[in-house]
Amino acid sequence: MDSKLFIYNTLTRTKEKFEPLHPPLVGLYVCGPTVYSDVHLGNCRTFVMFDLIYRYLLHLGYKVRYVRNITDAGHLEGDMDEGDDKFAKKARLEQLEPMEIVQKYTLGFHDVMRLFNALPPGIEPTATGHIIEQIEMVKQIIENGYAYEVNGTVYFDVEKYCKEFNYTILTNRQLDDLLENTRELGGQNEKRGRLDFALWIKAKPEHIMQWPSPWGTGFPGWHIECSAMSSKYLGNSFDIHGGGMDLAATHHTNEIAQSQACNRVQPAKYWMHTNMLTVNGTRMSKSKGNGFLPYELFTGSHNLLKRGYSPMSVRFFMLQAHYRSTLDFSNEALEASDKGFKRLINAYGLLNKLNPSPKSDIDLKSLIQRCYAAMNDDFNSPVLIAELFEAVHIINSIYDEKIAATLSDIEGLNKLMKDFVIDVLGLKEESNQTDDLGKLLDFIINLRSEAKVSKDYATSDKIRIGLNSIGIQLKDNKEGTTWSKM
């Protein structure tokens, strides 16, 4: 398969022609959410962007094995293997079991992804479901000489690794700067080097989630889960590894080190990173407390919002920025996206109402080529959307009979819109449920009025009582009949 797709590879800092290791198969691993709280809109941006990437690879005909993990253990509050376990802390706060916390926020995450019309991954492995694989990997890293155990905790030996490999290969940072900027910590004395990180952590007695291991009871460090699960399902070397940009410096840097130390190969050929969603220029994050929850956006209940926006308008808002650019949240931008999305989807709805003509005023072939060129250029969705607005302009002009199109033009436009708007961008028509209910009740109220006019009081009463039983109350007055929910 010879695709013209180019991907920006964080590892080489260049756009490279996409050449999968085993075409037409493509292995795609994306770091999933840490399910101790609701996902915020920033997290959603990353997952929606990888949904776009997944969808386009499928559209090109690749057979993609898409793995996105769920982090449900091993996350400490500090970034240096210290602090409270996030799951245990939340469990205490909500008076639930840690696994109830995991279940609650995993279900919530799935609901949100469904609302955003994101395709589910083929495999969604959890950290707690792969403790054995993680222990095996830690054992191998120790055996290969790149990790050491101190008092029930196993650390990765970064200094030893640096003698043979480039530890900062992903971010190109200077090791000296990194050392200078790394704090000394209380627990640091266990570590041989300042940059060493935990592969396995000894559990304190009160720690709820703990497992037996060759080093005593404990739990895995955060980074090892992705190394263990990606190699289990995609092999030691696979095609694409992705996540948000904030993961590159630590989580992904350590993943590469672990996989190299264990398997002696670079785990992924292409590393892809999405840029951040920001609010007034500051990164949206759980810890900063500036995170919008998706439902606050849909209902408009957040105090920074002028009104609610539908999931598809928000998805469109995200798609209007390239995945490697920052995207700043604002009411104005959302308002514009809402209008843009409606224009696009309305034009899609007009396609079956167009009248074909024997002559053609349009050059569809070049438009289709430009759409592919946009996506082949590192998944450039904003340029694709600009091209699709060209298609919208054409569709509206044919509808208004300002230009002519043949039957095959119209079929071609239909395919273009279906391929790119529905399949690749993952947008779909949305029905406004309140509007739909209103229209349905207006229709029923009309039927009832007609029954009353023809003195069929039995039917009119049956409708009123029937609606009553499902919580809808009708009120007759001089102007007619109104309804309300009881």
Ligand code: AMP
């Ligand atoms: P977490 O649940 O914190 O592990 O994050 C899940 C994913 O969301 C990771 O890939 C993060 O890099 C990503 N992420 C976190 N904050 C943002 C943000 N403000 N914008 C875009 N992606 C983000």
Ligand code: ZN
């Ligand atoms: Zn990960």
